[in-house]
Amino acid sequence: xxxxxxxxxxxxxxxxxxxxxxxxxxxxxxxxxxxxxxxxxxxxxxxxxxxxxxxxxxxxxxxxxxxxxxxxxxxxxxxxxxxxxxxxxxxxxxxxxxxxxxxxxxxxxxxxxxxxxxxxxxxxxxxxxxxxxxxxxxxxxxxxxxxxxxxxxxxxxxxxxxxxxxxxxxxxxxxxxxxxxxxxxxxxxxxxxxxxxxxxxxxxxxxxxxxxxxxxxxxxxxxxxxxxxxxxxxxxxxxxxxxxxxxxxxxxxxxxxxxxxxxxxxxxxxxxxxxxxxxxxxxxxxxxxxxxxxxxxxxxxxxxxxxxxxxxx
Amino acid sequence: xxxxxxxxxxxxxxxxxxxxxxxxxxxxxxxxxxxxxxxxxxxxxxxxxxxxxxxxxxxxxxxxxxxxxxxxxxxxxxxxxxxxxxxxxxxxxxxxxxxxxxxxxxxxxxxxxxxxxxxxxxxxxxxxxxxxxxxxxxxxxxxxxxxxxxxxxxxxxxxxxxxxxxxxxxxxxxxxxxxxxxxxxxxxxxxxxxxxxxxxxxxxxxxxxxxxxxxxxxxxxxxxxxxxxxxxxxxxxxxxxxxxxxxxxxxxxxxxxxxxxxxxxxxxxxxxxxxxxxxxxxxxxxxxxxxxxxxxxxxxxxxxxxxxxxxxx
Numbered sequence: 125x126x127x128x129x130x131x132x133x134x135x136x137x138x139x140x141x142x143x144x145x146x147x148x149x150x151x152x153x154x155x156x157x158x159x160x161x162x163x164x165x166x167x168x169x170x171x172x173x174x175x176x177x178x179x180x181x182x183x184x185x186x187x188x189x190x191x192x193x194x195x196x197x198x199x200x201x202x203x204x205x206x207x208x209x210x211x212x213x214x215x216x217x218x219x220x221x222x223x224x225x226x227x228x229x230x231x232x233x234x235x236x237x238x239x240x241x242x243x244x245x246x247x248x249x250x251x252x253x254x255x256x257x258x259x260x261x262x263x264x265x266x267x268x269x270x271x272x273x274x275x276x277x278x279x280x281x282x283x284x285x286x287x288x289x290x291x292x293x294x295x296x297x298x299x300x301x302x303x304x305x306x307x308x309x310x311x312x313x314x315x316x317x318x319x320x321x322x323x324x325x326x327x328x329x330x331x332x333x334x335x336x337x338x339x340x341x342x343x344x345x346x347x348x349x350x351x352x353x354x355x356x357x358x359x360x361x362x363x364x365x366x367x368x369x370x371x372x373x374x375x376x377x378x379x380x381x382x383x384x385x386x387x388x389x390x391x392x393x394x395x396x397x398x399x400x401x402x403x404x405x406x407x408x409x410x411x412x413x414x415x416x417x418x419x420x421x422x423x424x425x426x427x428x429x430x431x432x433x434x435x436x437x
Numbered sequence: 438x439x440x441x442x443x444x445x446x447x448x449x450x451x452x453x454x455x456x457x458x459x460x461x462x463x464x465x466x467x468x469x470x471x472x473x474x475x476x477x478x479x480x481x482x483x484x485x486x487x488x489x490x491x492x493x494x495x496x497x498x499x500x501x502x503x504x505x506x507x508x509x510x511x512x513x514x515x516x517x518x519x520x521x522x523x524x525x526x527x528x529x530x531x532x533x534x535x536x537x538x539x540x541x542x543x544x545x546x547x548x549x550x551x552x553x554x555x556x557x558x559x560x561x562x563x564x565x566x567x568x569x570x571x572x573x574x575x576x577x578x579x580x581x582x583x584x585x586x587x588x589x590x591x592x593x594x595x596x597x598x599x600x601x602x603x604x605x606x607x608x609x610x611x612x613x614x615x616x617x618x619x620x621x622x623x624x625x626x627x628x629x630x631x632x633x634x635x636x637x638x639x640x641x642x643x644x645x646x647x648x649x650x651x652x653x654x655x656x657x658x659x660x661x662x663x664x665x666x667x668x669x670x671x672x673x674x675x676x677x678x679x680x681x682x683x684x685x686x687x688x689x690x691x692x693x694x695x696x697x698x699x700x701x702x703x704x705x706x707x708x709x710x711x712x713x714x715x716x717x718x719x720x721x722x723x724x725x726x727x728x729x730x731x732x733x734x735x736x737x738x739x740x741x742x743x744x745x746x747x748x749x750x
Contacts, residue, residue, distance in 0.1 A: 160581050162588060208551060212544045231525045234547060235584040238521060241551070242576035245558045249569040256569070257562040263555035268473050271548040275475060 140179055143187055147178045150196035154243050166228065166236050170203055171221055176328070176432075177202055177302040183424050184317055185306035193247060194309060198259065198302045200244040205266050205298070207237035212274060213354065255305045262301035269293025277355030280380045284362045288326065296325025316419040323416035327409035328432055333358035334405055337396055339436070349389055355381040359408065364392075364401035409433065453492055456500055460491045463509035467556050479541065479549050483516055484534055489641070489745075490515055490615040496737050497630055498619035506560060507622060511572065511615045513557040518579050518611070520550035525587060526667065568618045575614035582606025590668030593693045597675045601639065609638025629732040636729035640722035641745055646671035647718055650709055652749070662702055668694040672721065677705075677714035722746065 155167045178195035185191035209215070210223040211230045225233040241263065248256040272290045281287060303321025307314045336351045337360050351358050357365075357380070365376055372395065379388055396402050413429045468480045491508035498504035522528070523536040524543045530536060538546040554576065561569040585603045594600060616634025620627045649664045650673050664671050670678075670693070678689055685708065692701055709715050726742045 158577060158581060160584065162584060163581065205551075208547055212547055230543070231587060232584070234521055234525055235580060235587070238518075238554070238580035239577060239584070241554060242573060242580055245561075246570060246573040246577055248558075248562075249566050249573055253562050257559060260555060260559040260562055264471060264552060264559055267548060267551035267555055268471060268476065271473065271475060271545070271552070274544060274548070 140182075143182045144175050144178060146187070146192045147175065147182070147195045147199060148172065150192050151199055154196060154200060154247055155240070158239055158243055160239075163236065163239055166224065166232060167240075169227075170207075170224065173202075175199060177299055179428070180299065180302050180321065180324070180425075181306040183422075183428065184303060184312065185309045190251075190309060191306060194251065194255070194305060195302075197244045197247050198298065198305075200240045201259070201263055202298060204237040204240035204244070205263075205270070207233045207240070209270055211237075212270060251305075251309075255308050258304050258308070259298075259301045262297045265293045265297035266295075269295070269297065273356070276357070277381075279355075280377055281357040282362050282365050284359065287357065287359065287362060291326055291329050292322065295329040296322045299325035299328070319419040320416045320425060323412040323419075324429060324432065327412040327416075327429070330359055330405055330409040330412075331432065331435065334360060334402055334409075335436070337393065337402060349384060349392065352380065352392070353383045359405040360396055360401045363404045364396055364399055367399035367401065368395065453495075456495050457488050457491060459500070459505045460488065460495070460508045460512060461485065463505050464513055467509060467513060467560055468553070471552055471556055473552075476549065476552055479537065479545060480553075482540075483520075483537065486515075488512060489637075490612055492741070493612065493615050493634065493637070493738075494619040496735075496741065497616060497625065498622045503564075503622060504619060507564065507568070507619060508615075510557045510560050511611065511618075513553045514572070514576055515611060517550040517553035517557070518576075518583070520546045520553070522583055524550075525583060564618075564622075568621050571614045571617050571621070572611075575610045578606045578610035579608075582608070582610065586669070589670070590694075592668075593690055594670040595675050595678050597672065600670065600672065600675060604639055604642050605635065608642040609635045612638035612641070632732040633729045633738060636725040636732075637742060637745065640725040640729075640742070643672055643718055643722040643725075644745065644748065647673060647715055647722075648749070650706065650715060662697060662705065665693065665705070666696045672718040673709055673714045676717045677709055677712055680712035680714065681708065 152167075155164055158164070177198045181191055181195035181198060185194065207224055211225045211233045214225075215223050216226040223233070224236065245260065248259055269290055269292070273294050276286070276290060300318050300321040303324070304314045304318035307317035333351060336358065337349060340348055352361055361376070365373060368376060376392070376395075379392070384392060410433060413433055416429055417426050465480075468477055471477070490511045494504055494508035494511060498507065520537055524538045524546050527538075528536050529539040536546070537549065558573065561572055582603055582605070586607050589599070589603060613631050613634040616637070617627045617631035620630035646664060649671065650662060653661055665674055674689070678686060681689060689705070689708075692705070697705060723746060726746055729742055730739050
């Protein structure tokens with residue numbers, strides 16, 4: 125037990141933030157290898173975000189040159205997907221600052237995304253084929269998920285399973301791949317870590333969906349209640365719709381894809397509370413989180429889940 | 438000599454068109470594996486084009502399941518790059534028909550491009566790392582080339598070397614990678630084939646640039662003289678600019694990025710002829726083609742170059 129405790133304290137000494145600095149440096153090295161001044165200049169303007177995927181890789185695979193490279197690859201892929209998502213969603217804000225498509229135009233956002241994707245793939249070819257394939261497959265999944273997200277947002281959707289399948293593709297698949305590939309890298313059993321990553325990703329996104337309803341614009345770094353206004357019927361809305369009577373269902377349906385008035389916004393938030401739609405979504409996320417804990421017996425990874433479930437932004 | 442002749446006649450019996458059917462089938466299998474109805478439906482609307490890259494792979498590596506897969510991967514990458522290029526260039530026509538961004542919107546074109554790229558990369562992970570890396574590196578190069586193309590089109594450029602560096606990245610790099618990777622696949626010396634592919638790609642694009650000046654809209658499947666109107670100072674324009682006097686230079690410069698009037702269009706075409714700008718560009722392409730022939734002693738590959746140099750569309 126002492127040895128195990130000692131092992132964890134070593135990991136604690138190398139703090140998450142310090143470990144992430146190595147990943148950031150590796151990302152910049154990969155982008156510098158593209159050898160294009162315009163690309164480098166554009167890349168440094170991107171805000172890094174939580175680096176959840178990189179932290180996950182380092183926590184599972186430890187801190188080695190290979191794990192840092194894998195973490196940097198996964199984060200480059202994530203950055204590329206956000207660049208393209210923001211073009212597709214016509215988003216003007218990302219992580220509280222103006223998105224690249226808003227400041228530099230959609231074209232440059234598309235091109236930078238393509239460059240980051242391809243550079244990540246080039247670097248992936250240095251890994252064994254099973255690792256490279258699982259990460260590459262995740263990119264297909266997330267691109268397909270983005271397409272389904274856009275198609276689903278064109279009409280009202282009250283099918284929770286269809287919504288969760290899309291969430292898996294769009295958000296959880298890359299987190300699952302980060303966990304699976306880093307387990308493969310160090311010879312750990314891949315499936316439990318993959319399940320952990322998948323459930324972390326799903327519950328992460330459900331918490332995001334909840335925060336869109338319960339938080340304010342300053343905390344979110346984007347307008348509150350914007351998901352539903354953009355046509356996205358997230359889990360809280362699906363659960364609320366199930367619980368409403370026919371008259372209320374009509375009102376909620378009519379607000380789909382619209383920027384709500386102040387009174388409509390208040391109504392949505394109140395009904396979410398009175399019908400426990402938020403609570404039900406949170407409970408579902410907590411179930412996924414507990415399943416993930418059961419899959420992987422690792423206190424640090426359990427802490428990641430707890431912090432994610434408790435986050436307010 | 439009889440044996441060599443016999444060998445070539447076997448290749449002739451399996452016609453290029455029949456070989457390409459196998460590549461088309463493989464491309465559809467890869468897209469079907471994405472398992473998304475919307476993706477499949479969108480993919481079948483794409484026009485195939487000349488399949489130059491696929492033909493090159495099959496001619497170098499012969500007809501095997503692996504070479505057909507490699508050819509399909511390279512063509513999927515090419516299709517993805519065209520989807521994104523058309524969004525970036527706001528092109529409404531591709532191969533004589535409406536582009537996907539024009540009929541289905543930019544968003545779906547971006548998403549389909551991402552899916553084709555990632556599916557191609559997934560499939561690439563089944564190849565040895567040197568093959569996967571050279572193809573993945575080419576995608577970085579072509580994305581970087583597209584970015585340089587867009588940046589260069591924002592101002593008049595009379596630097597032929599800068600133009601050719603961009604052409605190499607944007608067009609020749611993937612053709613070079615197709616040739617190099619297929620040589621690697623069958624254990625042939627990679628460098629001569631890579632040089633062949635690079636020069637084929639460069640001369641192919643220079644011929645394209647020439648055709649934009651000398652052909653009509655019906656033959657091109659897009660408006661004639663559109664390159665310069667879009668800001669692209671192609672080799673014929675750079676050579677013409679070099680030859681003009683100061684007054685004429687000013688006139689040509691002023692037409693940059695403009696849709697020319699009928700009289701301006703006629704003036705450009707006439708000056709291109711009188712100052713042998715077209716001839717000079719053609720001669721340069723022919724030199725590249727000859728260099729490619731010297732690198733690879735293969736009558737079929739020589740024919741590919743000859744057909745490419747003689748094409749009228």
